[in-house]
Amino acid sequence: MILDTLQGTSLNGQLGQRFSAGLRWLAALSPEAPDGRVDIDGDDVYALIQSYETVPASEKRYEAHRVYADIQYIAQGMEIIHYAATDRLQVIQEYDPAKDYLLFADPAISTPLHLAPGDFAIFFPHDGHKPGCIQGAPCRVQKVVIKVRVSPDISHRGSRNRRNRARDS
Numbered sequence: 001m002i003l004d005t006l007q008g009t010s011l012n013g014q015l016g017q018r019f020s021a022g023l024r025w026l027a028a029l030s031p032e033a034p035d036g037r038v039d040i041d042g043d044d045v046y047a048l049i050q051s052y053e054t055v056p057a058s059e060k061r062y063e064a065h066r067v068y069a070d071i072q073y074i075a076q077g078m079e080i081i082h083y084a085a086t087d088r089l090q091v092i093q094e095y096d097p098a099k100d101y102l103l104f105a106d107p108a109i110s111t112p113l114h115l116a117p118g119d120f121a122i123f124f125p126h127d128g129h130k131p132g133c134i135q136g137a138p139c140r141v142q143k144v145v146i147k148v149r150v151s152p153d154i155s156h157r158g159s160r161n162r163r164n165r166a167r168d169s
Contacts, residue, residue, distance in 0.1 A: 001083050001129075002122040003113055006073065009120075019122070022071050026120070029075065031145065035099035044149045051142045053139045054079045057133040062089055062104035064128045066097075068147040072131060073120040077141035082130040084110040089128045104128050122153055125150065 006026055013020050018041065025040045025047060025049055035077070038047040064086050072081060089104035096102070107128075114135055123129045132141070 001113075001127045002125070003115075004120060004122075005118050006120060007118055015122075018148045018150075019069075019071070021045050022047070022148055026071070026073050026144060026146065029073075031075065033053060033075075033144075039080070040146070045046045046147050048145045048147065050145065051140065052132060054132055054139045054141055056135045057082060059128045060132055061092070062106065062130045064089075064104070064125060066098045066102075066125050067100045067149060068097060069125065070123045070129070071120055071144075071146035071148060072115075072129075073144045074115045074117055075142040075144055075147070076117055077139045077143075078114070078116045078135045079131065079139065079141050079143075080112045080133040080135045081113045081115060082133060083113055083121075083123070084128045086126050086128045094146040101110075106130075114153045119127065 005024070009023065021035050021040050022045050025038075033049050035049050035051050036047065040046055054077070062082070062084065084107045086104070088107050088109070090107075091102055093103035110130075112133075115121065121129070131143075
């Protein structure tokens with residue numbers, strides 16, 4: 001998981017061509033952009049522009065993906081996205097390949113990420129996340145989720161490295 005601001009990011013170019021394309025597209029985003037899907041590089045990189053009200057965390061579920069990483073960018077409003085590594089989560093809905101997600105129960109320990117306009121978080125396949133949660137009071141949010149196709153081995157490499165570090169400690 002990566003948390004950064006669009007204005008201050010030094011990531012452009014460091015995560016590869018697809019992530020760079022998504023970050024460049026976000027930098028040029030118009031505040032008047034309507035909700036919907038925008039192809040950046042076909043199915044390899046695309047944006048989902050969404051507007052919604054945040055809700056209590058108890059009304060949301062942790063999710064993760066296998067084919068895509070998410071760049072979740074807040075254009076307007078504020079929200080909390082809860083984060084936990086998938087190897088610490090219990091699956092409650094098996095992977096749906098058509099929708100590229102699986103759902104998890106709430107863990108005993110998680111990290112709340114407080115996002116405001118200009119902030120983004122990148123979630124890789126081994127990163128469980130629960131977006132759209134209230135930060136203080138319900139808030140209208142305009143969010144852009146950039147879906148970035150990642151190579152199949154990324155979803156395994158992150159979790160395996162984390163387990164190896166824990167075992168070797």
